[in-house]
Amino acid sequence: MQLKQSKYISLLAGLLLFTIACKKEDYAIPGANSALSNDCIKRTLGPNIIGQNIEFAYAMAIPPEKGKLVSAQVEASIAGARGTFLEHNSYFTKPNGQDTGVVVGQPSTTDGTKTTVTFNRDTSAATLRYYYFIPEEARGKPVSFTFTAKSSDGATVTYKMGPYMVSKMDMVRNLTVKNNDTSYISIADMMIYTRANVAANAARIDLIYLYRSTPATFLHALVSPAADAQYLPNVTLPAGVNRSTKIRKVFNLQDYNLARLQFGIYVDDLDFQKLNLADAPNFAINMKGEAGAWIETADGRYRAYIYINSANENGSAVISMKRYDMQTK
Amino acid sequence: MARYFKIAISILLFTAGLTGCKKDAPVDDDGLLITSRQECFVSNLELLGSDFVTVRSKAAVIDTTAQTVNVEVLFGTDLKNIYPQFSLATDCKLDPKIIGKVDFSDLAKPKIYTVVSGNRKIRKPYTIFITVQR
Numbered sequence: 001m002q003l004k005q006s007k008y009i010s011l012l013a014g015l016l017l018f019t020i021a022c023k024k025e026d027y028a029i030p031g032a033n034s035a036l037s038n039d040c041i042k043r044t045l046g047p048n049i050i051g052q053n054i055e056f057a058y059a060m061a062i063p064p065e066k067g068k069l070v071s072a073q074v075e076a077s078i079a080g081a082r083g084t085f086l087e088h089n090s091y092f093t094k095p096n097g098q099d100t101g102v103v104v105g106q107p108s109t110t111d112g113t114k115t116t117v118t119f120n121r122d123t124s125a126a127t128l129r130y131y132y133f134i135p136e137e138a139r140g141k142p143v144s145f146t147f148t149a150k151s152s153d154g155a156t157v158t159y160k161m162g163p164y165m166v167s168k169m170d171m172v173r174n175l176t177v178k179n180n181d182t183s184y185i186s187i188a189d190m191m192i193y194t195r196a197n198v199a200a201n202a203a204r205i206d207l208i209y210l211y212r213s214t215p216a217t218f219l220h221a222l223v224s225p226a227a228d229a230q231y232l233p234n235v236t237l238p239a240g241v242n243r244s245t246k247i248r249k250v251f252n253l254q255d256y257n258l259a260r261l262q263f264g265i266y267v268d269d270l271d272f273q274k275l276n277l278a279d280a281p282n283f284a285i286n287m288k289g290e291a292g293a294w295i296e297t298a299d300g301r302y303r304a305y306i307y308i309n310s311a312n313e314n315g316s317a318v319i320s321m322k323r324y325d326m327q328t329k
Numbered sequence: 330m331a332r333y334f335k336i337a338i339s340i341l342l343f344t345a346g347l348t349g350c351k352k353d354a355p356v357d358d359d360g361l362l363i364t365s366r367q368e369c370f371v372s373n374l375e376l377l378g379s380d381f382v383t384v385r386s387k388a389a390v391i392d393t394t395a396q397t398v399n400v401e402v403l404f405g406t407d408l409k410n411i412y413p414q415f416s417l418a419t420d421c422k423l424d425p426k427i428i429g430k431v432d433f434s435d436l437a438k439p440k441i442y443t444v445v446s447g448n449r450k451i452r453k454p455y456t457i458f459i460t461v462q463r
Contacts, residue, residue: 215404215462215463217386217403217404217405217462218404218405221405231405248379248380248407248410249378249379249380249382249407250379250380251380251381251382252380252381279409279410279432280379280407280410281407281409283405284405285404285405286403286405291380
């Protein structure tokens with residue numbers, strides 16, 4: 001009898017547990033924060049390259065009955081380059097997706113590492129964009145940011161972002177190369193030399209841009225001066241232009257920084273560090289628009305990625321380059 | 330009672346005997362299924378450059394009798410860094426295996442790849458002759 005009772009009790013307990021155990025919680029809209037609060041996101045992706053900017057959106061708000069916003073400030077661990085600023089517009093997004101700014105304060109002032117906007121409108125909520133232009137001093141170093149907002153009730157909030165590693169590489173964009181004229185490429189200088197001024201820089205030339213309509217598979221080419229003569233048809237090299245640069249063709253690597261197209265691909269420092277061009281040739285012919293090439297200079301000091309923004313049938317092309325100095329500590 | 334028990338055990342053992350020892354399908358050293366197929370040939374050869382774009386100037390010519398593949402590549406092809414892609418008859422495999430890029434630059438010594446049939450009993454070596462477009 002006792003055994004039978006305990007069985008019933010167990011069954012009842014199990015049923016009860018089953019009924020109450022998994023209760024679905026209803027969603028409740030979170031209540032508004034009762035004090036000054038803030039939040040931040042980083043808007044830029046990819047490597048942080050010298051001369052480019054890192055963009056943040058810094059949001060701050062206080063209940064209107066508590067007070068209004070007084071100031072917003074960003075402190076970077078390394079002072080930003082010229083052009084670093086905190087917008088004095090607060091942005092909202094229209095239904096059509098367009099970001100629209102509303103002036104909420106005075107234009108920002110930068111003093112060393114600190115950039116400040118002082119509000120001059122009754123504002124209880126704002127989102128300010130911060131553009132940090134990466135200085136040369138930050139090369140290869142981490143940089144972090146402290147965002148601070150102050151309100152009229154004396155409250156202060158801070159939000160830390162980073163650290164973000166600044167890339168060691170350099171970048172140059174939209175260099176026009178032309179067959180038989182502006183066609184001498186120096187990776188060390190990240191420059192294009194013309195036939196007129198190449199003699200003075202002969203020892204710095206790593207590649208020559210060529211365009212040949214025949215054979216049909218030649219077309220746009222990047223050829224090192226020391227390549228076999230069949231890849232330098234009708235080319236008379238200036239004295240001293242004799243480097244053998246390793247080059248490997250790449251397709252479908254439309255680096256976002258260089259191409260500025262819809263592809264979210266980034267060539268970063270690590271790609272250059274891991275690059276192995278030991279068995280690569282010293283020429284690349286039949287290059288297409290939106291293609292590219294990995295490069296290593298003859299002395300092994302520089303590695304680069306050259307992207308072809310456009311290749312034109314008149315024998316010219318627009319190229320962009322990311323370059324990594326292997327000797328940079 | 331004991332009688333019912335014996336019957337139940339007998340049925341259980343009989344069922345286990347029927348289903349328990351199924352012979353596994355034979356596989357080779359690579360874990361690939363060995364089938365009864367005897368077909369053994371190359372049906373296509375693609376050659377990709379370091380940019381993974383074809384370097385062929387025209388389709389490869391495959392002679393299954395002479396067991397040769399003749400393929401012409403574009404002028405300026407980097408023959409040290411080629412990714413070959415063989416299409417074989419059903420269930421065949423290739424020896425040596427292709428695990429990455431291959432150096433075809435020594436045109437005087439054409440590479441030989443052996444096709445092994447699905448039943449793993451027939452082996453046919455194919456010689457790959459590459460010429461460069463002029």
